[in-house]
Amino acid sequence: MRQKRPVLYEWERGPVAGVLLVDRGEIFLAGGSVFAQGLAAWSDSVAWSAVKGDLERPMIDLGLVPFGADGRRRTARDLFRSSITDLEPTLAGLLRWATKATAGGGEMHRVPAMMQADHHRFARPGGAGDVRYEGFDRYRRRWSTGWTLETLHGLVAGGLDDCESTWGWSCPRLVVLCSDGGHLGLAYRSGTGKETGVRRIALSVRLLDGYGPAGVRRVVLHELCHHWREEAFPKGRDDHDTVFCRELARVDPATDPHGDCHALDEEHDATLVAAVKQRKEARIRPPVWRPEAGTLRLYGLRDYSLRIAWEPGPGYRWTRWAKPPSAPVLVELAGRFTPEERSRVQVRLDHGAPVSLAAGDSDTTDLQTLLRWMVRHYPRLMGPLADLLRHEGVPA
Numbered sequence: 001m002r003q004k005r006p007v008l009y010e011w012e013r014g015p016v017a018g019v020l021l022v023d024r025g026e027i028f029l030a031g032g033s034v035f036a037q038g039l040a041a042w043s044d045s046v047a048w049s050a051v052k053g054d055l056e057r058p059m060i061d062l063g064l065v066p067f068g069a070d071g072r073r074r075t076a077r078d079l080f081r082s083s084i085t086d087l088e089p090t091l092a093g094l095l096r097w098a099t100k101a102t103a104g105g106g107e108m109h110r111v112p113a114m115m116q117a118d119h120h121r122f123a124r125p126g127g128a129g130d131v132r133y134e135g136f137d138r139y140r141r142r143w144s145t146g147w148t149l150e151t152l153h154g155l156v157a158g159g160l161d162d163c164e165s166t167w168g169w170s171c172p173r174l175v176v177l178c179s180d181g182g183h184l185g186l187a188y189r190s191g192t193g194k195e196t197g198v199r200r201i202a203l204s205v206r207l208l209d210g211y212g213p214a215g216v217r218r219v220v221l222h223e224l225c226h227h228w229r230e231e232a233f234p235k236g237r238d239d240h241d242t243v244f245c246r247e248l249a250r251v252d253p254a255t256d257p258h259g260d261c262h263a264l265d266e267e268h269d270a271t272l273v274a275a276v277k278q279r280k281e282a283r284i285r286p287p288v289w290r291p292e293a294g295t296l297r298l299y300g301l302r303d304y305s306l307r308i309a310w311e312p313g314p315g316y317r318w319t320r321w322a323k324p325p326s327a328p329v330l331v332e333l334a335g336r337f338t339p340e341e342r343s344r345v346q347v348r349l350d351h352g353a354p355v356s357l358a359a360g361d362s363d364t365t366d367l368q369t370l371l372r373w374m375v376r377h378y379p380r381l382m383g384p385l386a387d388l389l390r391h392e393g394v395p396a
Contacts, residue, residue: 018042300352
């Protein structure tokens with residue numbers, strides 16, 4: 001039975017970490033049985049691997065459903081329920097790659113991990129282990145000239161020194177990830193560091209694009225404090241409870257221990273924001289709106305909403321164009337081409353697109369057919385598009 005929403009798990013065992021996206025059946029965590037269909041993806045820091053279909057065999061091979069002495073499977077272990085928004089950036093990138101790689105079938109797919117993610121290490125004195133940085137290379141072009149990985153590490157190292165001098169806690173084996181989420185920073189699985197030996201935090205592009213060194217360092221201290229609070233004190237009901245605020249104020253005196261310690265009260269760095277905006281605008285490449293220049297792709301997201309993207313063909317490059325196929329967006333698309341050209345604009349129907357759009361087993365259609373189909377199936381939502389086609393004399 002297919003579930004209303006896929007269920008996402010993440011896991012980590014030594015150097016191997018991965019995700020399971022279950023869209024049919026379920027994993028019995030207490031009984032060690034697996035009756036599930038979905039997607040399994042994992043990384044061993046050497047290669048990324050993914051397989052789609054029956055999840056029992058990959059889970060057994062990965063040791064997630066171990067066998068007991070009597071040969072019977074035992075409890076599925078090391079699995080944490082997660083969500084797309086909570087997934088750490090490295091695993092989110094793994095999931096995006098795996099979803100695309102397995103779209104055509106369930107065979108095993110593997111690529112070298114270093115082609116997909118970047119890793120940098122900086123040594124720490126005193127045997128506390130290296131600080132590892134992941135995912136920053138792909139965003140370096142977006143940074144102002146004042147940001148380098150060495151500069152960022154200087155702020156992180158300073159924050160770690162503050163933690164050790166304040167709490168006597170060195171946060172061994174820290175991993176710092178670059179995130180493109182809406183938050184400024186995140187602490188992953190805080191409180192599990194004693195078991196796993198690893199603490200992970202994320203710093204967002206929004207933070208690096210908008211705040212100076214003082215703001216970045218305060219966010220680093222905030223995320224490290226989440227790990228310290230959960231490891232040193234009994235777990236509370238609120239992530240930002242009075243214990244957390246008190247401990248954060250100890251290591252970051254700018255924090256009011258009796259106020260709101262959830263948000264960052266630093267001002268944006270106007271010079272940095274302006275520099276980043278200028279660099280972004282300089283990189284924008286407008287799409288080429290000609291039938292031979294690209295292909296439209298209609299696809300579904302995990303929340304079951306749709307997107308339509310105008311993707312460049314061979315010999316063309318432009319900044320990503322992808323929007324929900326609402327009436328204003330489809331009117332805009334229709335206006336980019338003449339009625340004759342629309343019949344030559346290919347639309348590729350990807351996973352999640354309405355199957356009734358294409359004829360037979362085909363996975364493609366054309367833009368004019370798509371527009372007419374949308375008007376017929378969503379007459380109340382597509383009024384402006386219907387008016388446009390009617391004005392052009394195009395039958396619905």
